[in-house]
Amino acid sequence: MTDFMDLILNRQSCRNFDKREVEKEKLLKLVEAFRLSPSACNAQPWKLILATGETAKIVRESVQKDGRNKFTDNCPAFAVLVEEQAVLKPAIAARFESQAFAQLDIGLATAHYCLMATDLGLSTCILGWMDEDRLKAALGIPEERRIRLVVATGYAAADDKLREKVRKPLSEMSEFRG
Secondary structure (H helix, E strand, O other), X not given: OOOHXXXXXXXXXXXXXXXXXXXXXXXXHHHHHHHOOOOHHHOOOEEEEEEOHHHHHHHHHHHOHHHOOHHHHHOOEEEEXXXXXXXXXXXXXXXOOOOOHHHHHHHHXXXXXXXXXXXXXXXXXXXXXXXXXXXHHHHOOXXXXXEEEEEEEEOEOOOOOOOOOOOOOHHHHOOOOX
């Protein structure tokens, strides 16, 4: 990518993955981008489980529950993002108790992961639909934890072309105040 805006413009939700495996070096860079993401009070309230091979098959079956997300049939890797307990400084926790910092932090880390994937020539799709109970049991995730997202990760198939981004106009989604 030549600049950050190019990276943003080229990142899209992949709906057609190639079966090609993702190189371990690239997967490690994705994990590192996730790890380096900012978090409130540096709590890092997450665990990332990277599923490939047979484990990817289990994740794939979980996200395809009820016939959804069939486009993941060829997806070779999945990042399972688990929310851990956010340990905030007491003064911050008391003052902002209604703010879901852990969920916001996971969103930021997910963006880092997806943008890094785009920079590496990979494609992603963020999935919120899954059989969470089955996935927890299969991956040994404690019952009290929540799986917040699953990110399908791989190479886009050759016919998965970049789509035009359809977004609200600036005038509807932003204001400038002086």
